Amino acid sequence: MTTKQRIILHLVSGGIGQTLDSLARACVPHFPENEFEVRHWNLVRTRAQLRRVMAGIAAESGPVLSSLTDQELKKDLDEGCLRMNVQLLDVMNNTLELLERVTGTQAHGRAGSQYVMDENYFRRIDAMHYVIEHDDGQQARGLREADVVLVGVSRASKTPTCFYLANRGIKAANVPLVPDTPLPLELFEARVPVIGLTIDPDALVEIRLTRLNAMVAAKPGIRPVFQETAYVDPEEVRAELLWAKRLCVRHGWPLVDVTRRSVEETSAAILDILEHPWPTSLPG
Known part of the structure; x- marks a missing residue:
């Protein structure tokens, strides 16, 4: 060796x-x-x-x-x-x-x-406050103030990506995509760029299991029955992601695959989309 x-x-x-x-x-x-x-x-x-x-x-x-x-x-x-x-x-x-x-x-x-406290500095602070107030579909009425709205299924890195973008002065809101749950009308009325985040099904199952295991570990006495739920069932997750992709394509929202990307790389892809004409999807 x-x-x-x-x-x-x-x-x-x-x-x-x-x-x-x-x-x-x-x-x-x-x-x-x-x-x-x-x-x-x-x-x-x-x-x-x-x-x-x-x-x-x-x-x-x-x-x-x-x-x-x-x-x-x-x-x-x-x-x-x-x-x-x-x-x-x-x-x-x-x-x-x-x-x-x-x-x-x-x-x-x-x-x-x-690092001076100039206009850009205060824009980053405002963007950070905006992300906190508009995380996970909160305050949909404020979406028209966003620079970009990220959509995606649960655990697709929407929140950490929004916070990273805020550090670049970008007001980023995120809205979860949940089957059989209608999207807020404000998402379509806001007239701001919407970008979908997608991920490999197997990777998503692993992330969700890790998250649920952590939640169970924090609450002793709870029986871990979530392995049998649709939230982490491989076939259900695959169907959920396919539905989300089709939804984004139907609305003309570009897709960024986060599977092999760090939050920084995902954010860079999003910034590139915002600055230049975008394709329908960006593979990982």
Whole structure:
């Protein structure tokens, strides 16, 4: 059995580190023969804070990804890594240089400037409140205020996807699709985009069983009889999903298959649909 090479990866940010963390999570899986241990150094905005970072890098030597924008701190980090013979990649430089060439203006290095309480910030807060108030078909009369409405059967990732979209400033409501239960008239009167979420039947059964098992575990004494219910019966679930798909197709609502998608990937597919003309369905 081959032992994986252990690598300490330092992420140094002047903000909350979301950009670097996302980059690392996207890149690390491409090196399965290595075992990465990530060290987060966030909100680095003073020389005293940077000295603590440098001490940490010296104690656990490893490559450094930086998104610092303060020129003095960037210079100190560069010189420190050079002295320790540590590889450093400034992920901001190439992007900023490109935008400087395009705009003809110089970038201003203000730490955490992407997190200021501006119009976009308050839009995200409003979107989060909207999702809470319009989850699972609540307050149907407010659907006309949505940027998008997600529909789908139970446990098709509607709620987590709505919350992720809210973090992007998108007001997303969701309405459950339940056989023999009429949809609210407001869904058709709202005149907003409607997108259906679908999933592989076997995957859905597994998710529903896991959820029901968790509910039973939280309430000792309850006899787990749900294995025999239509909610988790494979044939019933398959019929339920087929009905939901046909409903979406009948109304011209595009479908996104969430089976092999993370919430982030599902949200990206939805944003793509909202920004561009969409096909009838997007396979997983």
